[in-house]
Amino acid sequence: MKLSYTFFLSGSNLRRRKLRSFLTIGGMAVGISLIVFLVSxxxxxxxxxxxxxxxxxxxxxxxVSRGESTLLELNDKVLDExxxxxxVNDVAPSLSLSGQLAKAESVTDAAIYGIDPKFLSMEGIRxxxxxxxxxxxxxxxIVSATALNLIGMANFEQEIGSDLTLKVLVPxxxxxxxxxxxxxKEIKVKIVGVIVDDSELSIAxxxxxxxxxxxxxxxxxQAKVKVSDKQIKDYTTARIKVExxxxxxxVRQKIEAMGYQVDSVADTVxxxxxxxxxxxxxxxxxxxxxxxxxxxxxxxxxxVSLLERTREIxxxxxxxxxxGDILRLFLVESILIGLTGGLIGIGxxxxxxxxVNFGINYLANRLGGEEVNIFYTxxxxxxxxxxxxxxxxxxxxxxxxxxxxxxxxxxxxxxx
Amino acid sequence: xxxKKSRDKSLIDKKSEATAVKSSGANENPTIxxxxxxxxxxxxxxxxxxxxxxxxxxxxxxxxxNVLKNINVTIRQGExxxxxxxxxxxxxxxxxxxxxxxxxxxxxxxxxxxxxxxxKPNQIAKIRYKAYGIVFQRPEWIRxxxxxxxxxxxxxxxxISKNEREKKALEKLKIVGMDDHSSYFPMELSGxxxxxxxxxxxLINDANIVVADEPTGNLDSKSAEKMMDxxxxxxxxxxxxxxxxxxNIDYVRYASRTVYIRDGRVIEGSEQFLxxx
Numbered sequence: 145m146k147l148s149y150t151f152f153l154s155g156s157n158l159r160r161r162k163l164r165s166f167l168t169i170g171g172m173a174v175g176i177s178l179i180v181f182l183v184s185x186x187x188x189x190x191x192x193x194x195x196x197x198x199x200x201x202x203x204x205x206x207x208v209s210r211g212e213s214t215l216l217e218l219n220d221k222v223l224d225e226x227x228x229x230x231x232v233n234d235v236a237p238s239l240s241l242s243g244q245l246a247k248a249e250s251v252t253d254a255a256i257y258g259i260d261p262k263f264l265s266m267e268g269i270r271x272x273x274x275x276x277x278x279x280x281x282x283x284x285x286i287v288s289a290t291a292l293n294l295i296g297m298a299n300f301e302q303e304i305g306s307d308l309t310l311k312v313l314v315p316x317x318x319x320x321x322x323x324x325x326x327x328x329k330e331i332k333v334k335i336v337g338v339i340v341d342d343s344e345l346s347i348a349x350x351x352x353x354x355x356x357x358x359x360x361x362x363x364x365x366q367a368k369v370k371v372s373d374k375q376i377k378d379y380t381t382a383r384i385k386v387e388x389x390x391x392x393x394x395v396r397q398k399i400e401a402m403g404y405q406v407d408s409v410a411d412t413v414x415x416x417x418x419x420x421x422x423x424x425x426x427x428x429x430x431x432x433x434x435x436x437x438x439x440x441x442x443x444x445x446x447x448v449s450l451l452e453r454t455r456e457i458x459x460x461x462x463x464x465x466x467x468g469d470i471l472r473l474f475l476v477e478s479i480l481i482g483l484t485g486g487l488i489g490i491g492x493x494x495x496x497x498x499x500v501n502f503g504i505n506y507l508a509n510r511l512g513g514e515e516v517n518i519f520y521t522x523x524x525x526x527x528x529x530x531x532x533x534x535x536x537x538x539x540x541x542x543x544x545x546x547x548x549x550x551x552x553x554x555x556x557x558x559x560x
Numbered sequence: 561x562x563x564k565k566s567r568d569k570s571l572i573d574k575k576s577e578a579t580a581v582k583s584s585g586a587n588e589n590p591t592i593x594x595x596x597x598x599x600x601x602x603x604x605x606x607x608x609x610x611x612x613x614x615x616x617x618x619x620x621x622x623x624x625x626n627v628l629k630n631i632n633v634t635i636r637q638g639e640x641x642x643x644x645x646x647x648x649x650x651x652x653x654x655x656x657x658x659x660x661x662x663x664x665x666x667x668x669x670x671x672x673x674x675x676x677x678x679x680k681p682n683q684i685a686k687i688r689y690k691a692y693g694i695v696f697q698r699p700e701w702i703r704x705x706x707x708x709x710x711x712x713x714x715x716x717x718x719x720i721s722k723n724e725r726e727k728k729a730l731e732k733l734k735i736v737g738m739d740d741h742s743s744y745f746p747m748e749l750s751g752x753x754x755x756x757x758x759x760x761x762x763l764i765n766d767a768n769i770v771v772a773d774e775p776t777g778n779l780d781s782k783s784a785e786k787m788m789d790x791x792x793x794x795x796x797x798x799x800x801x802x803x804x805x806x807x808n809i810d811y812v813r814y815a816s817r818t819v820y821i822r823d824g825r826v827i828e829g830s831e832q833f834l835x836x837x
Contacts, residue, residue, distance in 0.1 A: 145718075145719065149716050153704075156705060160703060456700070456701070458700070459701070460702070460717060461681075461685060464686055464688060464689030464717050464718050467681070469717065554656055554661040554662055557696070
């Protein structure tokens with residue numbers, strides 16, 4: 145018997161028992177929709193929180209510092225060593241010092257970071273306003289919104305291009321001695337960027353070369369190591385992100401072996417991922433219970449159908465059908481129930497998720513909040529769900545199908 | 561009991577006379593004993609079914625029941641065979657053995673020269689499809705399929721394309737006069753109509769042998785008569801070998817040869833058979 149006819153016959157039987165088929169397929173759809181809905185919320189929340197913590201590029205960055213060690217050095221020579229490690233793309237040093245920002249009479253304390261302008265994104269700096277530094281040792285500054293607020297420059301967009309005063313203690317060699325003394329210096333700097341940060345810290349970034357020109361030595365307090373993958377051309381796709389992240393532990397191990405302390409946003413993200421994996425498993429577990437009940441419903445339907453159609457099986461065998469034909473007929477019927485229920489369930493689960501998301505965003509808009517997307521259904525997950533459906537359908541169908549295949553044609557024709 | 565015997569015998573004689581009008585055979589007015597012995601006079605066509613030394617036993621608890629005892633039957637091309645016997649005589653078991661639905665406990669069965677005794681059920685199913693068109697006592701359907709699709713079922717099972725099988729199914733429905741009911745579902749038809757459709761299905765695979773197990777069992781006398789006429793015309797015009805099982809002695813008149821069976825044995829000659837009735 146051709147497979148196309150097997151599908152036709154299975155389909156015609158399901159259509160004949162409309163109510164029963166509807167209830168069985170409905171049960172399967174409810175189970176699958178629950179899985180899709182719950183797990184997609186898990187994926188959505190995970191993505192949302194990961195996005196809040198770090199951008200995709202930040203997940204490829206390791207923060208290397210001397211830690212507690214007083215013997216280790218973090219200078220250009222060491223940075224070159226880092227650069228030579230496989231899969232390391234770039235190394236950007238940074239310097240941190242305390243200083244003050246002033247505008248007219250207003251003054252505020254701020255943490256000042258010297259960074260390489262080329263590696264703005266490596267610092268995880270996302271500018272809300274402005275375009276960033278114009279050249280390597282530009283006398284320019286990027287300031288947090290909190291710091292600007294404290295010195296009365298609340299209209300951020302308009303403040304781009306205006307000047308403020310940076311006060312720092314600059315090391316200067318004492319004449320006739322090897323020692324250094326710290327001298328307070330006030331430098332006019334131009335605002336080229338504003339960052340809006342939820343942490344509400346008073347911080348500012350200036351180009352590293354500008355700081356060294358003031359007299360700071362490149363004995364860095366910290367260096368950032370960017371891990372690269374030579375195949376990566378574009379960091380915007382999620383897939384590349386995963387491949388990129390996978391290189392992180394290897395590089396990290398090598399740097400730690402050199403004695404340096406290594407921190408990464410990926411650590412936090414990894415912890416979040418672990419929590420969400422548990423959440424997703426629990427959510428899938430609830431859905432799986434519903435699906436299990438639906439599978440039992442399907443098994444029941446198939447078994448009842450088998451009993452009702454015993455004479456039909458006898459007829460088909462008498463007319464030339466083999467045991468394999470009958471086995472396939474019942475397996476296909478089980479898969480049809482599963483797949484139809486599964487596809488409806490995926491649609492329902494997805495639709496329900498979009499609806500809930502719409503409801504939340506509607507409320508958020510009404511209350512002045514930001515729009516969020518707490519529902520995310522990766523295609524790979526849907527593929528896995530469909531695979532599980534087919535697997536469960538086959539498992540469910542095997543018992544009635546084998547039983548049907550084994551029936552003796554004559555016994556079947558005598559069945560009342 | 562002697563009264564019953566004489567009543568049956570008179571009935572057979574009457575029916576035999578009636579058959580004589582329809583029959584176009586050499587013997588214009590055969591008696592039952594003559595019908596029973598026609599095989600000896602018939603030309604030796606090729607054997608389509610051969611059963612040799614067949615026995616069939618069933619175990620019911622500790623009891624072993626011999627349903628068929630040393631059966632030797634040869635059915636030849638073009639014959640109209642009626643297997644006649646009372647209820648419980650073993651005629652249906654004999655038919656099932658001939659169809660390969662039941663293996664004999666001893667002996668051999670050959671269909672169109674192929675010994676099926678030791679073949680597997682799946683192999684026998686394919687041999688059965690090629691050799692037989694089957695009319696069941698009670699019409700059997702795939703209830704979710706229309707009349708046309710049910711008639712085409714044997715071809716569909718055996719992988720024939722949709723266009724070809726449905727075209728052929730319509731032709732066969734025309735032969736039995738049911739082509740205007742092709743889109744109905746079988747359960748929407750009367751018993752007589754259903755049996756006609758079953759006949760169309762039995763013809764769909766152009767098998768050489770048409771087997772009918774009590775085909776008139778559930779029909780009124782008029783429909784039964786039409787069914788028998790149809791079988792007869794298949795035998796005479798289409799040159800099909802017809803094998804019919806019945807307990808109704810009336811139908812002996814349609815047969816070119818009758819196989820009498822009682823208590824699991826084939827009885828030689830009708831006189832001997834009737835003595836036991």
